[in-house]
Amino acid sequence: xxxxxxxxxxxxxxxxxxxxxxxxxxxxxxxxxxxxxEPVDYPSFIVxxxxxxxxxxxxxxxxLGGSGNGEAIAANKVDGIRCAVCWxxxxxxxxxxxxxxxxxxxxxxxIAPETALEIVRTWIAAEAEGRRHAQRIRGISAIESSxxxxxxxxxxxxxxxxxxFLNHGGGLFGGYMMQWSDDIAFTAASLTFPGATFVTxxxxxxxxVSSVRNGDIIKIFARVESAGTTSCTVEVWCVNARTxxxxxxxxxxxxxxxxxxxxxxxxx
Numbered sequence: 001x002x003x004x005x006x007x008x009x010x011x012x013x014x015x016x017x018x019x020x021x022x023x024x025x026x027x028x029x030x031x032x033x034x035x036x037x038e039p040v041d042y043p044s045f046i047v048x049x050x051x052x053x054x055x056x057x058x059x060x061x062x063x064l065g066g067s068g069n070g071e072a073i074a075a076n077k078v079d080g081i082r083c084a085v086c087w088x089x090x091x092x093x094x095x096x097x098x099x100x101x102x103x104x105x106x107x108x109x110x111i112a113p114e115t116a117l118e119i120v121r122t123w124i125a126a127e128a129e130g131r132r133h134a135q136r137i138r139g140i141s142a143i144e145s146s147x148x149x150x151x152x153x154x155x156x157x158x159x160x161x162x163x164x165f166l167n168h169g170g171g172l173f174g175g176y177m178m179q180w181s182d183d184i185a186f187t188a189a190s191l192t193f194p195g196a197t198f199v200t201x202x203x204x205x206x207x208x209v210s211s212v213r214n215g216d217i218i219k220i221f222a223r224v225e226s227a228g229t230t231s232c233t234v235e236v237w238c239v240n241a242r243t244x245x246x247x248x249x250x251x252x253x254x255x256x257x258x259x260x261x262x263x264x265x266x267x268x
Contacts, residue, residue: 001027001059001060001124002027002028002029002030002057003027003028003029003058003060003061004029004030004032004050004052004053004057004058004060004061004062005018005019005029005030005049005062005063006032006034006045006046006050006061006062006064007033007034007042007063007064007065007108008034008040008041008045008046008064008065008066008071009034009036009037009038009039009040010064010065010066011063011064011065011066011068011071011107012034012035012064013037013108013113014106014108014116015031017113017116018064018116018120021117021120027124030049030052030057032045032046032049042065042070042071042074043074046071046074046075047074047075047078049061049062049063049075049103050063050075050076050077050081051267053078053080053081053102053103054078054079054229055229055266055267056229056230056265057265060102060103060124061075061081061102061103061104062103062104062105062106063075063083063104064105064106064108065107065108066107066108067085067110068085068105068106068110069105069107071105072084072085072103072105075105079227080102081102081103082099082100082101082102082103082140083101083104083105084101084104084105085104085107086105086106086119086123087106087110087111087115087119088119089115089118089122091119092104092119092126093122093123093126096123096126096128097126097127097128097129097133098129099133099137100137101123104119104120104123106119106120153191153192153223154221154222154223155184155187155191155222155223156184156219156220156221157183157184157187157219157220157221157222158217158241159180159217159219160215160216161212161214161215161217161218163214166214170213170214171211172211172212177206177238177248178206180220181203181220181222181236181238182203182252184220184221184222184236185200185222185234185236186198186200186254188222188223188224188234189224189232189254192224192232193224193232193256193266193267195266195267197258198232198254198255198257200254200255202252202253203236203250203251203253204250204251204252205250206248206249206250207249208248209245209246209248210240210243210245210247211247212247216240216242216243217240217241217242218240218247219239219241220237221237221239222234222235222236222252223235227266229265229266230256230264230265230266231254231256231266232253232254232256233251233252234251234252234254235249235251236251236252237249
């Protein structure tokens with residue numbers, strides 16, 4: 001298992017002990033610091049460790065501080081993170097089984113070193129139970145999705161339907177609508193995640209419910225509705241400004257790629 005770990009100065013000593021134990025158990029560890037007991041501000045080390053888990057770079061993460069409270073708060077600000085403060089093996093086991101915790105936080109000043117190591121071992125060995133707990137985890141994810149929608153905003157494109165956009169039957173040529181939808185989906189994804197380079201993976205079916213005619217003005221809207229590790233889903237819909245009728249609604253899946261064209265995690 002690949003595990004991220006980060007601490008401030010107050011958790012530095014336990015961090016070293018945990019890394020040693022994890023490596024002895026053949027786990028791969030990504031250490032995000034800090035590197036000494038010199039006083040530091042914990043978000044600088046905790047947030048990168050949490051982002052490594054949220055992006056899929058690491059499977060789980062461990063953060064440490066004096067009490068572990070501030071570190072858990074910082075980690076949980078990253079979408080996709082469920083970080084639990086643990087002070088004994090029972091809280092570690094329940095954090096994984098009931099809360100599907102992908103990170104835990106430990107306080108060096110509140111527990112013995114042997115307890116810290118046993119907590120980590122228990123948490124790694126435990127599995128999420130699902131069942132009734134899965135619905136509650138989905139509720140947490142829904143909160144993150146609603147925040148994403150508020151953050152992304154709705155993007156709009158206004159177009160006048162001209163004769164060159166029509167097919168031989170006098171209707172709008174579907175290729176134009178797909179092109180315009182693709183353009184605005186790309187805009188919504190790129191402005192929501194400025195550090196990403198998106199390509200379109202697919203569009204769902206266009207559910208046309210009304211037609212447009214020559215001279216109509218249409219408004220196409222797009223908003224990022226959800227995001228995963230390497231992709232995001234963009235809701236796209238179109239309204240006829242003259243009749244105020246909905247023309248269609250669809251969804252686009254946009255994938256973030258690197259310079260080699262490979263899927264890569266979205267930085268949020």
